[in-house]
Amino acid sequence: MTAFWVMAIALGASAATMLGGLAALQLSQRLHLVLGFSAGAVIAVAFFDLLPEALNLGTSETHTVVTAAALGFFLYLLFDRVVSLQARDGTNWRAQIGAGSFSAHSLLDGFAIGIAFQAGHTVGFVVAAAVLVHDFSDGLNTVNVVVKNGGERRTALRWLVIDALAPLLGAGLSLLVSPPRAILALLLAGFSGFFLYIGASDLLPESQRAFPRPWTTIATLLGAGTLYLATRLAL
Numbered sequence: 635m636t637a638f639w640v641m642a643i644a645l646g647a648s649a650a651t652m653l654g655g656l657a658a659l660q661l662s663q664r665l666h667l668v669l670g671f672s673a674g675a676v677i678a679v680a681f682f683d684l685l686p687e688a689l690n691l692g693t694s695e696t697h698t699v700v701t702a703a704a705l706g707f708f709l710y711l712l713f714d715r716v717v718s719l720q721a722r723d724g725t726n727w728r729a730q731i732g733a734g735s736f737s738a739h740s741l742l743d744g745f746a747i748g749i750a751f752q753a754g755h756t757v758g759f760v761v762a763a764a765v766l767v768h769d770f771s772d773g774l775n776t777v778n779v780v781v782k783n784g785g786e787r788r789t790a791l792r793w794l795v796i797d798a799l800a801p802l803l804g805a806g807l808s809l810l811v812s813p814p815r816a817i818l819a820l821l822l823a824g825f826s827g828f829f830l831y832i833g834a835s836d837l838l839p840e841s842q843r844a845f846p847r848p849w850t851t852i853a854t855l856l857g858a859g860t861l862y863l864a865t866r867l868a869l
Contacts, residue, residue, distance in 0.1 A: 636751050636758075637809055643762040644744045644805035647769045648798040651740060654773030655794035659787065669841035670850040672778045674857025675771040676833035682865045684826035687746075693816035702820045706827025710735075714831070732779035732836070733793035735828050737800045740772055742821060744801030748808020749818065763867075765801070771861060773797060779832065782840050 658668055680703075688699050713731055743765045751758030776797045780790040841850050 636755070639755070639758065640748045640751050640805050640809065641802070643747055643766070644801045647740070647743060647747075647765050647801040650766055650769040651773035651776075651798040651801070652794065654770035654775075655777040655790070655797070656773075657770075658774040658777035658781075659790065666841050666847075666850050667853045668774070669778055669782060669837050670853035671857035672771070672775045673833045673837035673841055674854035674859070675861045676775055676829045676837060676857075678858040678861035678865075679771070680826040680829040680833070682862050684822045684829065686865075688819040688822040688826070691815050691819040691822075693814070694819050699819060699823045702823035703827040703830075706824035707831050708827070709824075710828045710831040711835075714835075728836075729780045729783035729785040729789070729793075732783065732832055733776050733797070735825070735832065736772055736776040736779065737793065737797045739825050739829070740769070740797050740800035741804040741807075742818075742825065743769065743772075744804025744806075745808045746804075746818070746822075747801070748805050749812070752808075752812065769801070771857075775832075775837075778837065782837065 658672075685699070685703060688694075688702070689696060694702075710731075714728065747758065747762050747765055750762070773794060776793055777790045780793055781787075785793075838854065841854065
């Protein structure tokens with residue numbers, strides 16, 4: 635029965651991810667507002683979801699978890715600088731790395747659902763609720779990071795499908811293994827650093843570059859507020 639719930643919820647997460655990505659494609663004419671919302675949502679996921687979850691696992695000292703988050707931020711900074719130097723070859727690596735990071739996060743989402751259910755159904759459903767409420771934004775963010783970096787619609791759709799399948803893969807893996815909680819905590823903290831860089835250094839400046847309007851800032855605050863409320867309601 636546990637396996638049924640794990641895979642059923644992972645399927646719901648996949649559907650939410652697809653819906654978010656398709657919505658982003660339909661709103662391409664208002665991309666600055668979508669990018670602003672995404673920036674707020676990505677930063678909020680790092681602050682209000684990933685970091686607290688890493689700390690709540692209680693297997694590492696706070697300093698270690700925060701250090702892992704900082705390493706994630708600066709590692710992504712290095713990746714960003716390296717791929718910028720490779721831009722001459724015509725391959726859009728920034729879009730690939732950004733979308734790949736969101737897909738890896740989605741895989742961890744599915745994995746976390748399964749691990750939580752191993753601890754008990756109550757814990758499992760709480761974690762599942764947290765995953766479901768922000769996976770819509772995961773799909774939206776995956777599409778936006780590809781489109782913002784010059785990727786074609788076909789490329790964005792391909793990454794969206796990968797991102798949508800990732801929770802199912804993660805959930806399936808969770809039924810086969812039981813990793814140390816300390817490793818999962820550090821992974822979650824590292825991804826929070828990734829997302830802080832993507833949101834603050836990539837999506838947020840881009841949303842203001844061509845349309846530095848009050849509504850763009852409001853969209854960013856709405857994105858952060860929406861994810862904050864979603865994570866609080868899921869507790």
